[in-house]
Amino acid sequence: MKILSLNEFEFSRRGQALVGQEMFKVLERARELEREGKEILHLELGNPRLRPPDVIIEETVRILQERDVGYTFSAGVPALRRAIAKHYSQKNDVSLSLEDVVISPANFIINQFLDIVCNRDDRVVFFTPAFPTYWAGASYIGLDVVSVELDKNIQYRLTKKNVDDAIAAKPKAILVNSANNPTGAVYDEEVLLYLAQQCENEKIWLLSDETYGEVVYEKDFFSLMTIKAPHVVVMSSFSKMFSIPGYRIGFAICDPIMVEKLSLSISTQISCLPAFTQYGCEKGLAEIDEYSKSVRRRFQIRTELCARLLESCKVLSCEVPDSGFYVFVDISKTGLKDVDFCQRLLEEKLTAVTPGSSFGPQYTDYIRIAACLDQEHIKQGVDRIKELAESLTSI
Amino acid sequence: MKILSLNEFEFSRRGQALVGQEMFKVLERARELEREGKEILHLELGNPRLRPPDVIIEETVRILQERDVGYTFSAGVPALRRAIAKHYSQKNDVSLSLEDVVISPANFIINQFLDIVCNRDDRVVFFTPAFPTYWAGASYIGLDVVSVELDKNIQYRLTKKNVDDAIAAKPKAILVNSANNPTGAVYDEEVLLYLAQQCENEKIWLLSDETYGEVVYEKDFFSLMTIKAPHVVVMSSFSKMFSIPGYRIGFAICDPIMVEKLSLSISTQISCLPAFTQYGCEKGLAEIDEYSKSVRRRFQIRTELCARLLESCKVLSCEVPDSGFYVFVDISKTGLKDVDFCQRLLEEKLTAVTPGSSFGPQYTDYIRIAACLDQEHIKQGVDRIKELAESLTSI
Numbered sequence: 001m002k003i004l005s006l007n008e009f010e011f012s013r014r015g016q017a018l019v020g021q022e023m024f025k026v027l028e029r030a031r032e033l034e035r036e037g038k039e040i041l042h043l044e045l046g047n048p049r050l051r052p053p054d055v056i057i058e059e060t061v062r063i064l065q066e067r068d069v070g071y072t073f074s075a076g077v078p079a080l081r082r083a084i085a086k087h088y089s090q091k092n093d094v095s096l097s098l099e100d101v102v103i104s105p106a107n108f109i110i111n112q113f114l115d116i117v118c119n120r121d122d123r124v125v126f127f128t129p130a131f132p133t134y135w136a137g138a139s140y141i142g143l144d145v146v147s148v149e150l151d152k153n154i155q156y157r158l159t160k161k162n163v164d165d166a167i168a169a170k171p172k173a174i175l176v177n178s179a180n181n182p183t184g185a186v187y188d189e190e191v192l193l194y195l196a197q198q199c200e201n202e203k204i205w206l207l208s209d210e211t212y213g214e215v216v217y218e219k220d221f222f223s224l225m226t227i228k229a230p231h232v233v234v235m236s237s238f239s240k241m242f243s244i245p246g247y248r249i250g251f252a253i254c255d256p257i258m259v260e261k262l263s264l265s266i267s268t269q270i271s272c273l274p275a276f277t278q279y280g281c282e283k284g285l286a287e288i289d290e291y292s293k294s295v296r297r298r299f300q301i302r303t304e305l306c307a308r309l310l311e312s313c314k315v316l317s318c319e320v321p322d323s324g325f326y327v328f329v330d331i332s333k334t335g336l337k338d339v340d341f342c343q344r345l346l347e348e349k350l351t352a353v354t355p356g357s358s359f360g361p362q363y364t365d366y367i368r369i370a371a372c373l374d375q376e377h378i379k380q381g382v383d384r385i386k387e388l389a390e391s392l393t394s395i
Numbered sequence: 396m397k398i399l400s401l402n403e404f405e406f407s408r409r410g411q412a413l414v415g416q417e418m419f420k421v422l423e424r425a426r427e428l429e430r431e432g433k434e435i436l437h438l439e440l441g442n443p444r445l446r447p448p449d450v451i452i453e454e455t456v457r458i459l460q461e462r463d464v465g466y467t468f469s470a471g472v473p474a475l476r477r478a479i480a481k482h483y484s485q486k487n488d489v490s491l492s493l494e495d496v497v498i499s500p501a502n503f504i505i506n507q508f509l510d511i512v513c514n515r516d517d518r519v520v521f522f523t524p525a526f527p528t529y530w531a532g533a534s535y536i537g538l539d540v541v542s543v544e545l546d547k548n549i550q551y552r553l554t555k556k557n558v559d560d561a562i563a564a565k566p567k568a569i570l571v572n573s574a575n576n577p578t579g580a581v582y583d584e585e586v587l588l589y590l591a592q593q594c595e596n597e598k599i600w601l602l603s604d605e606t607y608g609e610v611v612y613e614k615d616f617f618s619l620m621t622i623k624a625p626h627v628v629v630m631s632s633f634s635k636m637f638s639i640p641g642y643r644i645g646f647a648i649c650d651p652i653m654v655e656k657l658s659l660s661i662s663t664q665i666s667c668l669p670a671f672t673q674y675g676c677e678k679g680l681a682e683i684d685e686y687s688k689s690v691r692r693r694f695q696i697r698t699e700l701c702a703r704l705l706e707s708c709k710v711l712s713c714e715v716p717d718s719g720f721y722v723f724v725d726i727s728k729t730g731l732k733d734v735d736f737c738q739r740l741l742e743e744k745l746t747a748v749t750p751g752s753s754f755g756p757q758y759t760d761y762i763r764i765a766a767c768l769d770q771e772h773i774k775q776g777v778d779r780i781k782e783l784a785e786s787l788t789s790i
Contacts, residue, residue, distance in 0.1 A: 008598060009598055009600060009625070009626050010512070010567075010598075011511055011512055011656070012510065012511060012512055012513050012514045013514055014510050014511060014514075015510070015512055018511065018656050018659040018660055018663065019659070020655075020659065045466060047465045047466050049465065051462060052462065052464060057459050057460065057462065057464075060459055061456050061459055061460065064452050064455055064456055064459075065452065065456065067446060067452065068641070069447060069452075069638075069639045069640070069641040069642060070442045070444065070640055070641050071440060071442050071640050071641060072641060105666065107663075107664060107665055107666050108664055108665050111663065111664045115407065115409050115410070116406055116407060116409060116410035116413065117404075117405070117406060117407055117410055118407050119407045119408055119409075120515075133663070136663040137663060140660075140663050140664075203403060203404055203405075205404060230404070243464075244464045245464070245465055245466045245666075246463070246464040246465050246467060246667075246669050246670055246671070247464060248665060248667070248668065260415075261406070261410055261413050264413040264414070264415065265413055267419065267531075268502075268506065268528070268531045268532060269502060269503055269506045269532075269535075270502055270503050270643060270665075271500065271502050271640075271643065272641075273643065274641050274642060274643060274669075274672065275641055276641070277669065
């Protein structure tokens with residue numbers, strides 16, 4: 001058999017759209033440097049690195065030791081669906097039951113939501129800067145993304161004007177993300193309700209990504225679960241909530257018809273998720289309030305430290321976030337674009353951060369710092385970022 | 396906010412294509428009956444229910460106890476990729492390395508393979524009867540499936556004539572599954588090589604699903620890994636190999652360019668799989684030969700028992716399989732179609748089996764029995780199937 005080269009075989013349009021992202025190229029290069037023996041400061045991934053609640057690990061281990069390693073329900077194990085419904089019913093003063101909840105990796109919910117409601121070339125709106133997975137999913141499916149830019153001067157909070165602009169674009173779906181990655185902004189109840197209402201009026205699907213909802217420091221967090229409208233899909237993840245991103249367990253709360261669509265999508269593509277990780281998360285829910293309190297406290301200290309240290313640097317600027325793990329930094333005065341800045345930071349200062357353009361093609365004047373290391377290492381990392389930034393402008 | 400009904404919002408074509416399958420309706424009804432307190436004999440799912448190798452569980456637990464629950468590589472943990480490459484290099488006398496291997500749930504590989512190489516309306520060929528996930532994936536993506544029927548009179552083995560028919564349909568991709576689910580047929584090396592060669596000549600992608608490759612009883616099993624051609628993607632799963640379907644870990648062996656596409660697809664849609672389950676599988680590989688031997692022996696006894704018991708029934712007929720967990724049974728003489736037969740078997744005899752049409756719309760004269768219970772229960776289940784079949788024709 002003669003061996004042809006692969007480029008004589010055609011990929012689909014989706015297959016062609018799968019190309020490496022800049023964010024991962026940084027990570028890839030960081031790993032290369034590590035293999036060469038260099039020590040890299042990782043300020044790029046939102047990997048919380050806290051000790052997860054012990055009950056989660058213990059329960060997962062217990063189920064594994066019972067050898068419960070068979071197939072389970074595509075929609076998720078009923079005990080976990082019920083526990084999520086109960087927790088959020090109480091928290092948001094709404095009546096949820098098992099039928100309103102589906103278990104899935106959060107990234108997969110984003111992608112499947114887009115695939116289930118949008119055809120190729122359909123339009124979607126992201127409020128930007130926006131989480132890279134939205135861009136990756138839209139690019140893979142072949143969607144027409146309209147970016148509605150949030151105003152930095154009001155700390156990237158969503159406004160009614162932003163909502164009107166989004167609706168005016170006549171999209172099939174809108175993605176909204178409060179508490180926000182990368183800006184840390186938390187949106188007002190009034191504006192979120194206005195968004196949901198306008199979407200309903202115009203028959204637009206709405207995905208509310210509330211992954212960081214449990215990591216809002218001091219402000220009130222408003223969840224769109226509260227309104228229980230059939231066109232609104234609310235999603236979140238245990239990855240950040242319980243510091244277990246490796247579990248790959250998240251969930252959506254939505255109309256039972258959409259729960260069924262998402263379950264069928266899981267059944268078609270993955271069959272189901274492991275039962276043992278789901279039972280672990282179920283046990284964790286009993287401790288969520290206490291655990292989140294410590295996560296919030298820790299990340300508030302870290303992101304504020306990060307922002308305060310950056311303040312003293314004349315060529316960098318950022319907002320103090322209201323939530324989450326991240327600080328979004330304006331590097332425009334350094335004269336370097338994001339990818340070049342990140343590359344030089346990695347090569348010269350052995351520090352990895354995420355290029356701003358991962359959050360939208362127009363954000364080449366920004367980088368995102370993930371404050372997931374301890375204070376000492378964050379301080380060291382920010383010092384290196386400042387050193388590079390200042391060296392660039394002193395020439 | 397007035398609440399609109401969900402049917403005023405439009406799903407995409409993919410979203411609309413997500414409808415419940417007959418197979419799952421049987422399962423759903425079986426669960427309902429169980430909630431009513433009835434005891435159901437489960438002969439529908441390929442859930443091996445054997446004790447998995449202890450080292451797999453122990454290693455998974457060890458990694459969990461070390462709290463290694465962060466993100467890991469999209470392509471899979473390098474140690475597992477390397478162990479798979481090593482195992483199959485030795486087994487198939489071929490030179491594989493880490494770069495030729497990507498870790499993913501096996502179902503996800505099937506779906507992502509189809510999505511990466513086919514656009515909507517593109518043609519694919521399945522040799523039928525064929526595994527339900529192929530049909531579900533093709534229906535979700537919107538593919539034109541051409542079914543090339545295998546000949547029951549030669550125990551559903553693949554022939555050069557079948558290959559010629561497949562190629563003549565001018566598809567974008569062909570899926571081939573030896574050892575086969577549901578027929579248990581194992582295809583000849585010569586025909587498989589002919590298929591790979593014809594695909595190369597006509598620039599057709601080929602997915603070789605070798606999930607049951609380690610469960611071939613006595614015949615020689617030929618793997619398409621051996622030829623290492625860029626248009627051939629070979630996949631398998633630890634679910635059946637190690638009796639751990641709940642782990643959701645499988646793998647593909649293919650050209651590094653396809654490995655990268657599949658990794659990017661995982662990175663886009665799921666980020667990564669848990670590290671702890673992957674490390675467990677890595678430890679399992681050291682015991683795979685010994686463990687598979689016992690799996691093979693056990694399932695050969697069970698499927699032969701099943702076939703032998705059916706032989707004595709004049710209105711049912713089946714082939715004795717050469718591999719796997721299943722027996723594919725002709726029920727045409729009962730006068731009932733598959734779905735009706737399965738429903739009555741469930742309601743009247745409390746026994747669940749899979750309707751033949753799950754393996755292709757034309758197989759309404761068949762049911763599939765999964766011989767995953769112990770011999771006593773298989774005997775009981777087959778007795779009930781025979782009772783129903785004979786009662787139908789004695790009227």
